[in-house]
Amino acid sequence: MTSSARARAVAAPFLLLALAVAAAIASQDLLGALPLGLLNDGRELYAWLARAALAGALLLAALFGYELARGRATALGGAARGLLVALLLAEATVTAFDVLLVSRGDGRGPEVGGPYREATSAAGTRVFLKRPHPGSPLGFRSAAPHPRQPAGRRVLFLGDSYTEGSGRDAACNYPEVAVATLNQRLAAAGEPPFELLNAGVAGYGPEASLALLRYLAEEGYRFDAVVLSLFLENDFSDDLPGTERRVVAGMNFRFPRSPFLRWLHPLNTRSARYGMFLWQASRLGRADDAVQRGDGSCRPPEPLADPLPEPLRELVLRRLEANYGPRTQLARDGVAAALAAFRSETEALGVPFVVVVFPDRILADRELRARLGLPADLERWYDLASLRRFVAARANAPVIDATDALTDGSVNYRESDTHLSDVGNVAAGRFVGGRLAELLRGSTAYSTSPSHSTSSTRIGMK
Secondary structure (H helix, E strand, O other), rough: OHHHHHHHHHHHHHHHHHHHHHOOOHHHOOOOOOOOOEEEEEOHHHHHHHHHHHHHHHHHHHHHHHHHOOEEEEEEEEEEEHHHHHHHHHHHHHHHHHHHHHOOOHHHHHOOOOEEOOOOOOOOOEEEEEEOOOOOOOOOOOOOOOOOOOEEEEEEEOOOHHHHHHOOOHOOHHHHHHHHHHHHHHOOOOOEEEEEEEEOOOOHHHHHHHHHHHHHHHHOOOOOOEEEEEEEOHHHOOOOOEEEEEEEEEEEEEEOOOOHHHHOHHHHHHHHHHHHHHHHHHHOOOOOOOOOOOOOOOOOOOOOOOOOHHHHHHHHHHHHHHHHHOOHHHHHHHHHHHHHHHHHHHHHHHOOEEEEEEEEEEEOOHHHHHHHHOOHHHHOOOOOOOOHHHHHHHOOOOOHHHHHHHOOOOHEEOOOOOOOOOOHHHHHHHHHHHHHHHOOOOOOOOOOOOOOOOOOOOOEEE
C-alpha cells in the first residue's frame, strides 16, 4: 500500500466520525429532532456549547477531508486523531466507572455523585430511585421499610418532590397528612384504616411514576389504591417527547431516545454529563437535589422574601412560558398517554386510581404575581386553568384539584422556590385526605396473592 493510500485509509474513518457527530448536533439542536428540546434549565448555555461543538466537528471534518483529498497525513490531523482517541478512551472509562459503581442498581456503590441510582425489576422495568437507607431499601421517604404484603389496606402515593414531600416532618408532609385525615374519616365511619406507601421521587414526571407503578407491582408490592399527584408547574415539561431519563453521576439526566443522538452528540456523553454535574454541584454547594429536609417540628409560615429572589423570579416566569406558551401540545399529548396507561394498569390490578392536581404557584399565589409585576388579570394572556381542565378531561378517573386549598397565597409556599411550605403541606393534605375518604369509603381489601390476581377482588368505589 502506498503512503497516499495509507493516509486516505487513516483519514476516511475519522472524516466519517466527524461528519456523523456534526449531523447528530445539527439534527438535535438545529433541525428539530427533539421539538421541545432536551433541557428545562440552562438551555442558553447548552445551545452555545452545542454550536461550539458543531463548529469543532466541521473543522475536524474539513481537516480530515483535506487529508483524504490530498492523500497526505498532516501533523495537525495526527494531533486531532490522537485527541479523539483519547476522548473515546476517557468516555469508555467514565462509562465503566459510572455503570459499575456510581449509578449501579443495588445502591451499594460508593456514595459519590448525586442521590439517584437505576434499578430494574425482575420483569425488566427500569426506574430511577434514591439511594437505599435504613428506612427504605427503595430510597423512599420513610422511617421504616415497607413490607411487600401489608397487614391491612395500603394506599400508594406516586409523584415528584411534591409527593416525596417538602414538609419538615411527617406531621407536616402532604401524603402523611392526607392519609391521617383519610383514616380519621374512615374511623368515624367504622372502617379500617389505610397505611401509606409514599413512593414519591423528586424529579419524576408522569412517565417515571407509571414505570414505578409497574416496577412495584412486578416486585410483588401490594396496594389497595393508587394516588398520582401531578404538579402542573413542571409535570408537563418533565417528559419531553423523544427523550428519556437516565442516571449518570448519581443524577437523573434527560437523554434522547434515539441511539444516533445519544451516542454521537458530544453533549450527550457520560463525560459531558459528569461535567454538567460538577458544574451544578459547584453552583449549589452540594451534590444533591434541592428538596432536602430534616426531621423536627413543623416550621411557622415563611414570608415571601424581600427582595424577591432572582432564581424564584426566573423559575416562575420560565415555567409559565413552558406550560402556557405556543409549543405545549406535544407535552400535553405525553401526559394524556401516561394517564391512559395509568388507568389501564390500575384496572388490571383491580385497584382504584385517583389523580391529585397541584396548581402552578403563579395561579394560587397572587402576592407572588403582584411582586413579579404581572397583571392581576394574567388569565387574559395565559389560560392558567387550561392544564387543570386538561387533566380533568383526560384522566378518566376521579380528580382532586388542590387549588382551592392553596389560595391563601404565599403562606403555603417556601420563601425561595415553588415547593409547599409546612403550612401548605398541611392544608393540601387535609383537603386531599377528606376527598379521598369520600372516594375510598367502602373499598374492600386487595387479594393477598403475590400474583396480584384480580379476578374476584376488584375494589369497589362509592
